[in-house]
Amino acid sequence: MTDASERTLKGTGNFLLDVLAPGDLGLIAPFLQRVDLRQGQTLFEAGDEVNTIHFPCGQTIGALLVVMRNGDVAESATIGREGAIGGIVSQGNLPAFSRAVVQIAGPAYRIEAARLQAAKQQSIAIRNLMARYADCILAQIVQSVACNALHPIDARCARWILTIQDRIGNDHLPVTHQFLAEALGVQRTYLSRVLGILQKRGLVRSRRGTVEVLSRNALEEVSCECYACVRLHYDKVLIGVYGEQNPTNGARAKLKA
Numbered sequence: 299m300t301d302a303s304e305r306t307l308k309g310t311g312n313f314l315l316d317v318l319a320p321g322d323l324g325l326i327a328p329f330l331q332r333v334d335l336r337q338g339q340t341l342f343e344a345g346d347e348v349n350t351i352h353f354p355c356g357q358t359i360g361a362l363l364v365v366m367r368n369g370d371v372a373e374s375a376t377i378g379r380e381g382a383i384g385g386i387v388s389q390g391n392l393p394a395f396s397r398a399v400v401q402i403a404g405p406a407y408r409i410e411a412a413r414l415q416a417a418k419q420q421s422i423a424i425r426n427l428m429a430r431y432a433d434c435i436l437a438q439i440v441q442s443v444a445c446n447a448l449h450p451i452d453a454r455c456a457r458w459i460l461t462i463q464d465r466i467g468n469d470h471l472p473v474t475h476q477f478l479a480e481a482l483g484v485q486r487t488y489l490s491r492v493l494g495i496l497q498k499r500g501l502v503r504s505r506r507g508t509v510e511v512l513s514r515n516a517l518e519e520v521s522c523e524c525y526a527c528v529r530l531h532y533d534k535v536l537i538g539v540y541g542e543q544n545p546t547n548g549a550r551a552k553l554k555a
């Protein structure tokens with residue numbers, strides 16, 4: 299198993315695909331189509347039949363959003379190069395429960411759900427990997443329910459920034475205040491105040507269209523325990539998918555406290 303940087307250079311740039319052995323990847327490689335996803339692009343709406351699965355590559359990030367009847371939107375999961383967007387556990391061709399949109403533009407590999415399903419039937423490794431990934435997504439969503447109910451906005455904001463940073467592997471997050479406000483389900487002006495506080499403490503630098511992480515360790519200390527809980531679950535369930543990039547001591551210490 300190679301580390302994350304090698305996989306990014308030599309592989310597809312999607313950790314789930316790149317962790318597969320060549321024989322398993324060979325079952326789906328002929329059907330993978332590389333595409334460029336645009337920011338704001340809708341991959342599917344709630345109720346749509348999901349017959350295509352996307353594997354984000356590099357810095358590409360998508361989100362699963364729940365849309366209320368009055369139009370309010372809240373994010374329920376963030377998915378980047380560590381995962382896939384679509385009917386991972388099901389055989390595809392089932393109605394989506396949420397909307398999936400592209401948050402950060404970039405490349406992805408697309409495959410028909412039926413092709414992936416056929417490969418899962420041929421390969422226990424692919425079946426196991428997708429089932430384990432689905433368990434991680436469920437963990438992320440379950441934790442977010444508790445997080446949204448129990449934790450203050452500054453801690454949730456720090457958690458979200460760390461989650462995005464893990465997925466793009468870069469200190470410069472190409473996100474606007476509006477984008478971040480929608481992800482956290484708060485007003486933009488309120489979110490700007492929260493970012494201002496984090497900036498005053500030297501944790502981030504917020505500029506037009508970018509949030510720069512200045513101190514990851516300090517952000518982990520401000521974040522609620524939810525970041526580390528979910529991240530460590532990914533590391534345990536999908537061993538090696540994130541490579542050597544583990545949460546640092548701040549996050550681990552928070553879990554032990």
Ligand SMILES: [Zn+2]
Pocket residue numbers: 444445446449453454457522523524525
């Ligand atoms: Zn939390």
